[in-house]
Amino acid sequence: MSYISLSDNDLKEMLAAIGITSVKELFSSIPADIKLNRDLNVPGPLTEAEVMAYFENLANKNSSPDILSFLGAGAYSHVIPAVVDYLSQRGEFVSPYTPYQPEVSQGTLQIIFEFQTLICQLTGLDIANASLYDGASGAAEAVLMAHRLRSKPKVLVAKSLHPQYRETIRTYVNNLHLNIIEIGYDESGCIDLEKLKVSMDEETCVVVFQSPNFFGSIEDIRKISETAHQHGALSTAVIAEPVSLGILEAPGSLGADIVTGEAQSFGIPLSFGGPYLGFMSCRKEFVRQFPGRIAGETHDVKGKRGYVLTLSTREQHIRRERATSNICTNQALCALRATMFLETLGQEGFKELAWQNLQKAHYAKEQLSQIKGISLKFNGNSFNEFVCEFSKPFVDIEAVLLEKKIIIGYGLENEFPELKNCAVICVTETHKKEDIDMLAKVLSEII
């Protein structure tokens, strides 16, 4: 297949206009010793039918569609209204680029403005950006931002923050020689507040924690933030499952200074891990150190309201090495989907979505914990994820369930060796009562 739009005649006329006889003459600036004098060793060309066949063949090597999965751990299966796919595939959304020329990009810009507004409403903070890459890099950008604001060498990170997010933070801050201290969790599955108090001091720039955390437990954002503020440190709440914000109080209202996280739950399918949608919001006094693109409201020369990218002096194309972040291309189309998702669900729909997650997960929690050989590892409040401890090796249980086409959850032993035979299980509105009952039935038979 070729997407060239020049006819044989066009080619002749263009060569003549330039004054050359062959296109090859235009590559004379490439020295002969660097020129590739063979075809690339890649397959193809394939026609559309052949491309489809190629990928269908690969798709067949993936899991079958009737697998029942209770996986969460940073990627969540939620309903996506039909309008989201339908609208987000429009060429006018898919095929433009960053809205550098705002007069012809008001669609993109107004939607970013609405997205920013929704994120501020959800998180209870003043300013949000147009997106970051994902939750993990968002957590890293938050640490970098806190360090720019406070210039202190110590960073406290909850051990109950998603392992991938903690690893990403370490990679990003590697050369800043920050002292990263991980604070353990207690029997509620939440950050150990006593250990936090002991580690928090005037040398700390930020405490980073997740709520609900990797174990599904809901953190005490107020207490954590108070502890941080008492020592002049910032409080950063990371939200990997923002559907929880339909029921839980806004972190900003509880003292969080920066809220960041993963909005894949908002209308973005599981996508085997990407592209996802990082988001971030903060208090308005921090705006100069805030990373990412921001859309702002203005007027045109006739007084008509419109939107533009603004506060660009923070960004790489203006500030270069002194930019707040190197981010350029972000996750705009994913933010568009999230905006459509949230606006379609609306106040009532979003509340109902959160409530159903809470109720169904609680039902599953009850059903499973009643089974002999299964216990709830943590006694804290949870939203739609919780950790079960099994009396038999989890790998064996996992294997038997897989034969019955059930993926029970994410085993924790690899990343948390102290949590032997434990797994975090996620239940969303997509699980039916009969799915949960079947899981319980199968488990009671094998344990």
Place this chain on the structure above:
Amino acid sequence: MIREPLIFEISGEGKRGFRLPALDVPVTKNLLNEVPTREKVDGFPHVSEIEVVRHFTRLSQTNYCVDIGFYPLGSCTMKYNPKINEKVAAMASFVCTHPLVPLKFSQGNFEILKTTEELLAEITGMDAFSLQPAAGAQGELVGMLLIRAYLEDLGNPRKIVLIPDSAHGTNPSSAHLCGYRVHEIKSNERGTVDVYDLARLMSEDVAALMITNPNTLGVFEDEIKKIAEIVHSKGGLVYMDGANMNALIGHCRPGDMDVDVLHLNLHKTFATPHGGGGPGSGPVGIKSILEPYLPVPLIERGGESLYLNFNNPKTIGRIRGFYGNFLVIVKALAYILSLGPHGLNEVAEIAVLNANYIRKNLENDYHLKYDTPTLHECVFSDKFQKEHGVLNIDIAKRLIDFGVHPPTMSFPLIVHGALMVEPTETESKRDLDMFIAAMKSIAIEAKENPEVLKSAPHGTYVRRLDETSAARQPVLKWTPEKAD
């Protein structure tokens, strides 16, 4: 078109856009008694489905896009996004697979990732790839972290990175994020890296040179092997910003130019859609000396299947969750397969032909700071038009009246009043001629009627927007008290 309200302005309690099936489990009360909860999300809209559909459909109509017309944003490679790639990426098996399913259930997906790594290695002449980075800038960060790790392993990470004055802003920004200070290398009168300036600045304190090839002027850095030799001779590494790969594909490979590490932009060269600002994908290619430091997990072939290797002892670590922007990568792979070797070769040929056709036709109407031959893009300036008080921004805004998206403005920094034009290979001669005609008309208007340029654009949904007051009095979200 009348002004489209914000969704919050058409909201009304009682309207609903979506419903879930009824709850099928028994309700338990007081589940979150000890936790702060909310009755509602203040300000969240209540709208119906038709209101959502009309809102977004009307907003979409205020966007210009590649699917509408010519979009010559230099350095962005706004080529056509083939629809078969969208169809492939929408297959349920790719869209609905959780990233943490047991490996035996995701072999197809890992095969896609591994195959893409291998094909990108062949296309660029590099030894291995990481597909983790979500965009070019994140790719640059990974590349620079790899360089730092390599040098640290040898005993000294060094302090400085050399970057040409024509470089994209993400280059110094990424270098800074890795803890390096940036020293600028001057471009010479040809617009290429001044090799004498480089030799003067290169030392054992310099970790790397970041170079774009062809550079942001569209000029091929033909002394690249000499440049690489100067850097390598003092123990530094060469990072190539691969944003302009569209000019080279099939014709030469960065790996053969002694580049040690590079990034690619799948949303540029490999035709995945730009999405209004993403998602993109910025794979990083390396020579084998950097393999020990690659981000984990690595995807490896073991017999008949693929598995994840988390044991790269000197890895720089993870830079994001999971494996990469998978669905974007799927589209890029479909594109490579659709084109095949000759198709890829043709991409560069026609990208360069189209750009040179434009350059030839406009070289008397607009100032070209450098007369060096250019490949897939060229940079005009507003020098001629400035004599009449017309700047690049006025030319850009007037182009909108002619139904064309303006070129990239004010970049690279070494050309004052720059207009960077990159047509890409998918444009027809008709569209190129329309652009040329529009630019010629504007050049005449600049002399005879500059006011029409300064008041442009005229026919758009909004007229020229006040960006100054947007920054001075920022309004960054809707609030209920605001009446408009």
